[in-house]
Amino acid sequence: MRILLGKSKANPKSELQITGSKSETNRLLLLQALYPEISLANTSESDDSEAMRSALSSNSDVVDIHHAGTAMRFLTAYFAIQQGHTVILTGSSRMQERPIKILVDALRDLGADIEYVRNEGFPPLKIIGKKLSQNKVTLKADVSSQYISALLLIASKLENGLELTLDGKITSVPYINMTLALLKEIGIEVSFDGDLIVVAPSAVEEPKTLTVESDWSSASYFYSIVALSEIGTQITLSSYKENSLQGDSALSEIYKSFGVETKFDKNSVVLSKTSSVVDEILSFDLNHTPDIAQTIAVTAFALGIGCELTGLHTLKIKETDRLEALKIELMKLGADISVTDDSLSLKPSSAIKPNVAIDTYNDHRMAMAFAPIALKTSIVINEAEVVSKSFPTFWDDLRSIGFLVSQE
Structure with a gap:
């Protein structure tokens, strides 16, 4: 299944229930x-x-x-x-x-x-x-x-x-x-x-x-969407805890660098775009949170800024070699990127090639991490059904918050 994402705009306010971790x-x-x-x-x-x-x-x-x-x-x-x-x-x-x-x-x-x-x-x-x-x-x-x-x-x-x-x-x-x-x-x-x-x-x-608390790794894609959206855009996700057991709850701190504010309200988390990014290159050690590396790299690229990500050695033995896959697919979009066995270096860029087809390598995170690019330009996701590995309703949820999603 191929998913075609037309150039989209997220709704000003949205609410979603995310599946358990x-x-x-x-x-x-x-x-x-x-x-x-x-x-x-x-x-x-x-x-x-x-x-x-x-x-x-x-x-x-x-x-x-x-x-x-x-x-x-x-x-x-x-x-x-x-x-x-x-x-x-x-x-x-x-x-x-x-x-x-x-x-x-x-x-x-x-x-x-x-x-x-x-x-x-x-x-x-x-x-x-x-x-x-x-x-x-x-x-x-x-x-x-x-x-x-x-x-x-x-x-x-x-x-x-x-x-x-x-x-x-x-x-x-x-x-x-x-x-x-x-x-x-x-x-x-x-x-x-x-x-x-x-x-x-x-x-x-x-x-x-x-x-079971809802999945913070799944929340990462909505952090990316808010980061790529206009100031004032807001997405509310449930059910989340401020004192989460999940390492990927570090998103609330990491995405401050991308202009996203996180507020906890009862059992929900409210993501708001509050400012533009000012740094040209951001650095993160993801030794404790490697599963959000793909999301962060794509967010940085789509915003035209660079990033240095370290602590990524476990990504070599995931569903695919995630570092190599990230490099190949981001380069298709026009990125200047290099990887080692445990790090990724992305240089600031000014343009994104439109209508690029992203291969997913049987890896759910590849499909979902690249989807927010549609806020900047149209994009195609190959073998998009792979999202069922962790987030079966992902494409429907994107549609519900304003994305132009069609299936081929």
């Missing part, structure tokens, strides 16, 4: 499978969360999670402790190119029985569930935080809990803190001191209902 939902779905006493509200409608639900309720001996990277990491740990159950965990061809050796090695250190079906270090995996009694493991801290969270989510069900030592500079701390906060919320005892995380073996003794 995929990050919170996937963690809580796994915890709910371990602790059926938990009930969930406002869960994500994303493909990734549907993949988690389907896998956790499956009685099949082959579980295919397609493109869902979070599900692959979390379910590897989950199935490792399902005693008496053997499963082949697989995914799309891209998923079979995404490394998982670090997590598998850590689980094996705890006593897990996991084999590689094809290529060493990559899915598919044959996992023979068993009781794990080892409780100490060390993991490199500069890898995807999903490896760390996968271990933490099953830790309270290990016979002796878990003592996880993180070796080196810790990446994506907000996501680790999110996992620990959710564990605390259901009554599990945890501590995070220096490089050591300890999770006690626990049970959930009383029924609990947890409400």
Whole structure:
């Protein structure tokens, strides 16, 4: 499916309800499978969360999670402790190119029985569930935080809990803190001191209902839209918390540099364009918030300003190599951009080429990050259905706030 976005203007005032956080939902779905006493509200409608639900309720001996990277990491740990159950965990061809050796090695250190079906270090995996009694493991801290969270989510069900030592500079701390906060919320005892995380073996003794906050990563595209709109434009999004567990809530600070003001009103967040951007080049360290790098880079380009983004090393192993994909697609639009293994440098520009077709590389964030360009010029998004991975209503929501959206 191709989406054609005509040169658009956002409505002066709009309101939207954003689906629950995929990050919170996937963690809580796994915890709910371990602790059926938990009930969930406002869960994500994303493909990734549907993949988690389907896998956790499956009685099949082959579980295919397609493109869902979070599900692959979390379910590897989950199935490792399902005693008496053997499963082949697989995914799309891209998923079979995404490394998982670090997590598998850590689980094996705890006593897990996991084999590689094809290529060493990559899915598919044959996992023979068993009781794990080892409780100490060390993991490199500069890898995807999903490896760390996968271990933490099953830790309270290990016979002796878990003592996880993180070796080196810790990446994506907000996501680790999110996992620990959710564990605390259901009554599990945890501590995070220096490089050591300890999770006690626990049970959930009383029924609990947890409400999932809406997804801040999804909010990022509306921050971009407000930044590219006229002064006075306002978009209200719900449901959001000022004391969010999600690292991408840093958007409220980051987008001040793009002239966007954030106000919290009960369970909503109000985004307002209050000023023009004055800096020619903006610099951000996104070590803790890599998922919003694409949105920020496109926002800067569309405003004609430059940006220096660092802390992006985890983007190499996402749905696509996001740094290389960003470079290719922004260059199509006329950008002067360079990337390294962990950074992006964009020079200020004065013009955007119209009617460019953006390739999405099976990556939902590529499709959504480039859509706000339509506020400056017409643009085409190829394979636009990929947004269902995290935000199924995205194109309808754009239409509702004034974008000229047609399907081809």
